[in-house]
Amino acid sequence: xxxxxxxxxxxxxxxxxxDLEEFEAMASExxxxxxxxxxxxxxxxxxxxxxxxxxxxxxxxxxxxPHDLLGLFEGEGLTYAGATLQTGQMPNRIWLFRRPxxxxxxxxxxxxxxxxxxxxxxxxxxxxxxxxxDMERIEAAADR
Numbered sequence: 364x365x366x367x368x369x370x371x372x373x374x375x376x377x378x379x380x381x382d383l384e385e386f387e388a389m390a391s392e393x394x395x396x397x398x399x400x401x402x403x404x405x406x407x408x409x410x411x412x413x414x415x416x417x418x419x420x421x422x423x424x425x426x427x428x429p430h431d432l433l434g435l436f437e438g439e440g441l442t443y444a445g446a447t448l449q450t451g452q453m454p455n456r457i458w459l460f461r462r463p464x465x466x467x468x469x470x471x472x473x474x475x476x477x478x479x480x481x482x483x484x485x486x487x488x489x490x491x492x493x494x495x496x497d498m499e500r501i502e503a504a505a506d507r
Contacts, residue, residue, distance in 0.1 A: 383412045386461050386479065393480040401487075404441070407454040408490055410483070414462050430463045434482040436489035457486040 381389070390410050394402065415429045426432050438455030459482060468478045488498045 380465055381461075381475070383414070383461055386412050386459060386464070389476055389479040390459060390483050392476070393483050397484075397487075405487060405490065406441075408438075408487070409454050409456045410459065411456055412459050412461060415460050416458065416463075429460075430466050432460060433463045433467055433478075434459050434486045436486045438490070440490055440492035455490055457483065457490070459483065459486075 387410075390412070394410070397405075416426075416432045416435060420435065421427070421429055421432065424432065435458040436455070437458060438453070440455075459479065464478055464482060465475075468475045471478065473481075485498060488501075493501075
């Protein structure tokens, strides 16, 4: 009788999706790799993580599927607000939404760290006053 070999388990069988704390670590690692002069210009920006964007945010942006919003810049870009906070003004904030990012990652040929970095840097671009179209042109030029 032939011996039966146990089914080998892939490395994926033991892994779980990263939680919000692990996403925060990935975002922190990305920030740590940015040039110092860029970080200084980010000023008092906060990075906040959530499972999904709140319904009121999705409604305000006319987004029906919560998986369509991976990140969000909230506040006034530096080209509008200047570099200093006014009394009572909340600091600019970047939101990263875990579940939409995970779904995007699963459908693409990128590492999860690359996706988190891309979303974070994209939202930092909004902090600097760049539009989505501006960033698309910059990315297209970089790909050439």
